[in-house]
Amino acid sequence: GDSVTQMEGPVTLSEEAFLTINCTYTATGYPSLFWYVQYPGEGLQLLLKATKADDKGSNKGFEATYRKETTSFHLEKGSVQVSDSAVYFCALSDRNDYKLSFGAGTTVTVRA
Amino acid sequence: GAGVSQSPSNKVTEKGKDVELRCDPISGHTALYWYRQSLGQGLEFLIYFQGNSAPDKSGLPSDRFSAERTGGSVSTLTIQRTQQEDSAVYLCASSLGGGVEELFFGEGSRLTVL
Numbered sequence: 001g002d003s004v005t006q007m008e009g010p011v012t013l014s015e016e017a018f019l020t021i022n023c024t025y026t027a028t029g030y031p032s033l034f035w036y037v038q039y040p041g042e043g044l045q046l047l048l049k050a051t052k053a054d055d056k057g058s059n060k061g062f063e064a065t066y067r068k069e070t071t072s073f074h075l076e077k078g079s080v081q082v083s084d085s086a087v088y089f090c091a092l093s094d095r096n097d098y099k100l101s102f103g104a105g106t107t108v109t110v111r112a
Numbered sequence: 113g114a115g116v117s118q119s120p121s122n123k124v125t126e127k128g129k130d131v132e133l134r135c136d137p138i139s140g141h142t143a144l145y146w147y148r149q150s151l152g153q154g155l156e157f158l159i160y161f162q163g164n165s166a167p168d169k170s171g172l173p174s175d176r177f178s179a180e181r182t183g184g185s186v187s188t189l190t191i192q193r194t195q196q197e198d199s200a201v202y203l204c205a206s207s208l209g210g211g212v213e214e215l216f217f218g219e220g221s222r223l224t225v226l
Binding site: 004032036041042043044045046049089091098099100101102103104105 | 115116143145147152153154155157160162168203205213214215216217218219220
């Protein structure tokens, strides 16, 4: 079945460092891809999404490009802040489906 | 409220007891989802509602788990005869339509079975 594999954490960075979280997927159809973020004490919320190959999703300085040839959707941010400390989840939804399949989550801690 | 509300936020119970977890979705959202997050694991899909109907219950781990939704709004997830392996955070999410363009999640109900 459809699945997502994302980079294991935890990841600890200094402020202004570059962040990459790898995400690859397996799907039989043409999935939409998502990154969700969970800040401490809050529910998961959508960070960005891409619905077709070569689309780039972006929000809050984060970017991810839907790469069909490598079945990847890596999350990047050029200069992280302490406020980016959170758990990040990669997810996919097949176009014929109505539910999200999530990765295990990557905990990111940014130190001042 | 403005967001998805779940209660209780924290529940500790003894093995063998029944528990009920409640979810109040965002007003007007027709789709409602239950997920489970176990320690170190990703989110595991449990059940999906469209209105009051549950077209997909395939994620419910056993017949001890059941869920209902009434009035196209509030949903209750019931776990009967709880086991220690049921310990997890149970997350509820809602969305405006049947698609998954954006799910809005509650903060979850943490269940601990002793």
